[in-house]
Amino acid sequence: MDLNERIKEDLKSSMKAQDKLRTSVLRMILADIKIAETSGKPKDQIDYVAVVNGYQKKLKKTREEYERLSLPEKVREIDNEIAIVEEYLPRQLSDEDIKKIVNEVVEENKFTGKEFGVAMKLIMSKCGGTTDGKKVQTFLKQRLGC
Numbered sequence: 001m002d003l004n005e006r007i008k009e010d011l012k013s014s015m016k017a018q019d020k021l022r023t024s025v026l027r028m029i030l031a032d033i034k035i036a037e038t039s040g041k042p043k044d045q046i047d048y049v050a051v052v053n054g055y056q057k058k059l060k061k062t063r064e065e066y067e068r069l070s071l072p073e074k075v076r077e078i079d080n081e082i083a084i085v086e087e088y089l090p091r092q093l094s095d096e097d098i099k100k101i102v103n104e105v106v107e108e109n110k111f112t113g114k115e116f117g118v119a120m121k122l123i124m125s126k127c128g129g130t131t132d133g134k135k136v137q138t139f140l141k142q143r144l145g146c
Contacts, residue, residue: 004048025085
């Protein structure tokens with residue numbers, strides 16, 4: 001069962017269980033998937049994980065905004081939504097694993113601060129979409145002393 005089918009099945013289950021939050025989140029994910037499907041790409045070329053990841057990024061941005069506005073109740077709501085979305089994403093690399101990859105890539109290629117973009121691209125390709133780019137950026141800046 002692919003990710004799209006799994007989300008649809010989980011939506012049915014959450015509707016039967018009358019779990020309003022889960023139902024709402026899954027409907028939003030399916031709406032984003034529908035937008036991706038109508039973008040003109042063939043269905044077999046749509047990366048459903050990337051669509052769900054995009055939705056997670058939107059939620060994280062919203063969370064940051066609520067934190068900036070000092071709305072703790074809204075932050076908790078968004079945290080609950082993010083937890084649901086993360087169930088449909090591959091396991092993210094730990095901070096230690098990210099640091100290890102960053103150190104390996106920098107030492108192998110002898111990168112300097114001027115080659116930050118090249119190093120970032122290489123590290124992100126090595127991580128394979130299982131990490132947050134902001135974390136990689138932070139660790140790489142620390143490593144290169146930028």
